[in-house]
Amino acid sequence: MSLASYIGYNKEIPVNDEYTDDLMYIGNCFADVDNLENVKNHQFTTPYVYEVSSHWGIKIPEYITPEICADLKKVAKLAL
Secondary structure, X not given: OOOOEEEEEOOOOOOOOXXXXXXXXXXXOOOOHHHHHHHHHHHOOOOEEEEEEEOOXXXXXXXXXXXXXXXXXXXXXXXX
């Protein structure tokens, strides 16, 4: 599972699609053009939408129980 963040902006800004050592960068990581358009249509009123990425990941801890996992799946389905 991945976590993506997006930013809506009123002006076009440069996008960096190459790997950098920067902590955060604006560029495509998970989303393609269709995904960004979908995010824009449902979440933003700005003319431009960008994906904000970082190089850190999310680790699911070992102590997550099957019950907690099932609850998280229910919440995720409600969010869709």
